[in-house]
Amino acid sequence: MKNIFITTILSVTLLVSCADLEVTPTSFVTEDNYFKTQDDAVASVTAVYASLSLDPGEQSLFGRNLYFLTDMATDYASAGVSATNPQVRALSSLTHDATSDRVQVAWRQIYAGINRANVAIDNIPKVSGSEVVKTRLINEAKFIRALLYFQAVRLWGGVPIVLHEPTSIQLESLKSRRATVDEVYNQIILDLKDAESLPATYTAADAGRATSGAAKAILTKVYLTRKDWPNAIAKANEVINGGYGYALFEDFQYIFTKTKKNGKEHIFSVQFEPNQAGNGSSGSTFQGTSFTGFTATEPADIISDVALFYDIYAAGDKRRDVSYTKQLLNPTTGTLYTFPKPLFKKYLDLSNLATPGNVAINFPVIRYADILLSLAEAINEQGAPTPEAYELINQVRRRAFGKPITTPDPTVDLSGLTQDTFRAAIQEERKKEFVQEGQRWFDLVRWGTLVTEVKKVTAKNSVSEKNNLYPIPQSERNIDPVGLPQNPGYGN
DSSP, X not given: OOSOOOOOBSBOTTOOOOTTOOOOOOSOOOHHHHOOSHHHXXXXXXXXXXXXXXXXXXXXXXXXXXXXIIIITSSSEXXXXXXXXXXXXXXXXXXXXXXXXHHHHHHHHHHHHHHHHHHHHHHGGGSOSOHXXXXXXXXXXXXXXXXXXXXXXXXXXXXXXXXSOOOOOOHHHHOOOOOOHHHHHHHHHHHHHHHTTSOSOOOGGGTTSOOHHHHHHHHHHHHHHTTOHHHHHHXXXXXXXXXXXXXXXXXXXXXXOGGGTXXXXXXXXXXXXXXXXXXXXXXXXXXHHHOOXXXXXXXXXXXXXXXXXXXTSOTTOTHHHHHEEEEEEOTTTOOEEEEEXXXXXXXXXXXXXXXXXXXXXXXXXXXXXXXXXXXXXXXXXXXXXXXHHHHHHHHHHHHHTTOOTTSOOTTTOOOSOOHHHHHHHHHHHHHHHOTTTTOHHHHHHHHTOHHHHHTTSGGGTTOOGGGGSOOOOHHHHTTOTTTSOOOTTXXX
16 A cells, blocks of 8 residues: 555554653654645545554454454354463453453554544645545545444443544643443444445445445444444445445355455455565464464464354355365365364465465455345344345345345245244354354344353353453553543453
8 A cells, every 4th residue: 555644643642651751753744744635635545444454563453453352252263272472362261351462452453543534534625636536535534433433332332532633742632531332323423424425336446445335334233233223224225225236245255255355245345465565464364363284283263162153054054164164275285184173264365375374355344244134133123023034134044055045945044933033043144154254242242142152162151241341451541540431340
């Protein structure tokens, strides 16, 4: 990515780690001497996107770091023997506390992305160029800001709302109180409503940018999370019937195939290429942490319980062998290697297993199957499953079994369920559909079943109700313990 513009003042708002440090900058690029042309505006928004996939010297937010909180700290994933960071292992066993470095990094990365979005939103109006292009760029930045706040409010509850770049490095000016959950969601919705005016599509050169359909899709999930069923239904229908061309891939494996990037099912994905910015650790590290070679040694990211997650797929459900694998062909020896336990497979580049350090497979933030299942869930929560709700879940199921997606098939279709059993069916489909896609923890918390489900895994029986939120990082509270009160169960 070219011309990435990053504003750095110590760290960013709320991210100062040493209150006694005083720094007087002598020379740096400011918005006054940077934001001049439309190219500068484009570069600033490129930097906003980059906050999702790049963090030199650290695993990126969507490249793996968010996975620790949204997947490894749930029931289906665990830390394997190759995960040597004790903080990672604590998240896996749900014994983490407010000093967790992975929680701190997630907080820092989220607010760093928000800060970049704020810089772009504040300064793009100043540049020369097309007003249409400038408005589009501002709304792209608002989309990313909303997406990041949506992660934050679900992870920590009420968080500070920062809408402008910091203008001072004085400690007092960097403090910001925790907003309420409602206040954060109101800001998310405002940003996404602006982002709904984004283009429906882009040319191939701009594939992967936020679209109006992506804004509506994230709004669907926002309303679903808030249990605002009428708005969730309305927004999901706008995604489905808005002429965007979204559809399920006929084959489940296409979702994670490099040549199918930004295809018809991908509403919004974080874009990855190998060795981004010359630093492989800055991109996606899912392949290297799910597969460490043709060896019996456990990788860092492993399935927690084979019986609870691998063995639950019915015969013919293709999602199992896309999500997990027991065998891989060794390209060096030409032999089929069998692993002691199934590995995670979605982000494995089977054409490049010899150098598994990073991978070019995009991370799907939201895809069409999620909208279908979200709409089915919202409809059911209004009273009972309807024929429309059955068709939505059955399309996902037909694709899973390799059946024609829009043709009724009594061998896989669900019918005759009550509201409760349909709800359970939705939850089961999501468990099988979204392995390693950053959905599981959010789903369990939203359904109120986190403790019940995670306790089924013996090694995770430390889970308790406090785990429905993550602790505010202690390093942040050291700056402003009054403005950043701790979440229940994590001390004062």
